[in-house]
Amino acid sequence: MVNNYSCQDFLSVARRITYDATIPELLEEAIRNHEGRLSNNGALCVTTGKHTGRSPKDRFIVDTPDVHDIVHWSNTNQPCSENTFNRLYDKMKEYAKDHQLFVTDALVGADPDYRLQVKCINEYAWHHLFLKQLFIRPEKKLTTPAGFTLICMPSVKANPIEDGTHSETFIIVNFSKRMVLIGGGAYAGEMKKSIFSVMNFILPQKNIFSMHCSANVGKDGKTALFFGLSGTGKTTLSADPNRKLIGDDEHGWSENGIFNLEGGCYAKTINITPETEPQIYNAIQYGTILENVYINPYTREPDFFDARFTQNTRTAYPVENIPDALVPSIGGHPNAIIFLTADAFGVLPPISKLSKEQAMYHFLSGYTSKVAGTERGITEPQATFSIGFGEPFFPLSPLKYAHLLGEKINQYNTSVYLVNTGWTGGPYGVGSRMKLKYTRAMITAALDGKLDDVEWKDYGYFQLCIPDSCPGVPTEVLNPENTWADKKAYHTQAAKLVRKFAENVQRFKGEIPDEILNAGPRLEE
Known part of the structure; x- marks a missing residue:
């Protein structure tokens, strides 16, 4: 496969590679590299610079002959050339020669019949920790080739004039080479949503309905789905103490039933309290991520009411941190x-x-x-x-x-x-x-x-x-x-x-x- 060759070619030039780092190891690396600070309960607090949310104008799909008539080209599905992809891939490869990379294989899709194996390559330890919390961790070492490769290097920036992008930030999905490149921005949600877009390309072509929704199941075994844009209450209403959470954001619906695409949750934290959002509040534990949340420099307590960085403050944690969450995340x-x-x-x-x-x-x-x-x-x-x-x-x-x-x-x-x-x-x-x-x-x-x-x-x-x-x-x-x-x-x-x-x-x-x-x-x- 072109993808595997490209991945090995990329990794072969890296100065240093850390494979399959554990959560404590990634926390230590992030602190050592000044990527973030520990909160009073062991969550890693990070900031993402000028990008505190997704950058849709900088997202592209490589326009190749095999996908040209399949992709719905629009303002949200912008085409870019193979030349643009190749130039930015080469920039990342050149950057890797002098830097450490974190590499692991993760799984997307709780249903084994429709699971995608993703090789994750990161410049930042905290980004790698984020993916460890959001994607499904394999129970044993994977020996099969990855179906897709995700490379995220915020330090690599595009030159819009030379590279054909709109800014120094780029999020490029190449379905032909089965690869995602992300650079010029540190907002972690770009990684999560890029792979979601990949699943939204793959699954419907197998007659599986891929959905931007949360899901839970009642004591009677009946499953419910919750669709809604930001601010409508999707996370709050699906996190019901009387029902088991399947997942809070991304799901597939096959002939087998509902399955979560992720192994974790990426929840908003602005203004949360133990009373208003007990499940989310209590899920913030050792090794979870707090993104753009201000913490007191002396007590290291997070201040969820402080929006100095953004209103879009977030936390990333494994679904197991939610009491009585359904694991594996599969419903009827x-x-x-x-x-x-x-x-x-x-x-x-x-x-x-x-x-x-x-x-x-x-x-x-x-x-x-x-x-x-x-x-x-x-x-x-x-x-x-x-x-x-x-x-x-x-x-x-x-x-x-x-x-x-x-x-x-x-x-x-x-x-x-x-x-x-x-x-x-x-x-x-x-x-x-x-x-x-x-x-x-x-x-x-x-x-x-x-x-x-x-x-x-x-x-x-x-x-x-x-x-x-x-x-x-x-x-x-x-x-x-x-x-x-x-x-x-x-x-x-x-x-x-x-x-x-x-x-x-x-x-x-x-x-x-x-x-x-x-x-x-x-x-x-």
Whole structure:
């Protein structure tokens, strides 16, 4: 394979290689190299410089003849030439001649039938520790060739003029050479999401639905999936003490059931406390990563309320750090799918049931909203749409993933619900955020079958069905219009959001059947 030859060729020139370092060894190396500091409970605290989040404008896929007609080229799937890849590969190889590298083989995919072996090559010890926590650790030394190689060297920077990149930062996936190159930035999430993108390329071509979602399983053995963009509550709502966590972010759905792609979790830590996020808070233990979290220089206690580096503070830990997590991270076919949205317009119902066509529509829409004050220039709620609730990570046509969703819903008779964790009684600034206890009560009722026998009725503009009652939730909360004092303002906001949906879905016109295109929100005649 070209990949193996390239990997061995690369490693053959390295000044020094540390193979399969243990977690204590990586911690010692990171401290010795001044890459981070230990917190009071043994977590490694690191900062990532100017990149404290992903850099989508610097992400590329190498445009080769064998993938040219398969990849869905777009603003999130930008093409680059083989020459660009080769130049940056050579720069990394030259850098390796004078530096130490950390090398190990990791696994991605809890289901052995659909597992990818990844050779991880890192410049930083803490990056290697991150991958040890996020990917699946082999139980014994692997002797088979890796299916993909990940090389991450933040010190190697691109020259945009010479190398054909947009900046000194680059994240390049080469499906032909089965390799990922990352340079010019230290944000660890780029490694995680690059391999997720690789799985989103490989699995659907095997008729396996790859998903940006969390998953858990109840005491009754019933599995649930939670889709949602940042800020919708995906991690919080899936980390349920009454259910076993399968995984918090990336999964595949095969004929065998659900399987986690990772062996760990990469959770946000901003403002967490033992009371609000007990599972995440307590998972931060010896050997875990705290990324861009400020720690007191004297006590070494993390300050999760300090956002001096970024709001996007993170921790990386193995799934075993979550009490009663399911290991291996495999579950049955899901009985329920929850689409989470944080509607700042305040007009989507807190829970509604979707038909297969509506599920495909809302999957392709991937709606949530940004609120005033979160970014410069935003003075009122803004609709945000991201295909599959994770558009930047899907290299194939969006329709491929949507069709797989529809097929799975049909095959396994899975119920799908749209849950609004956003505003009620008015838009952001007027109404209030939906109470978490109500959202938990609605999701619990849906998963436990307590909504199966209630009456469902049509809900106006959005062509949705809402329940007339739900245990633990006041009846008036279930219909958003009833919570608004100003009914005229409600209708104005609802119409505004409907138009946003209609504008967004136009990009699929002519590509998806009318029954899906017409399954979304529409203005009343």
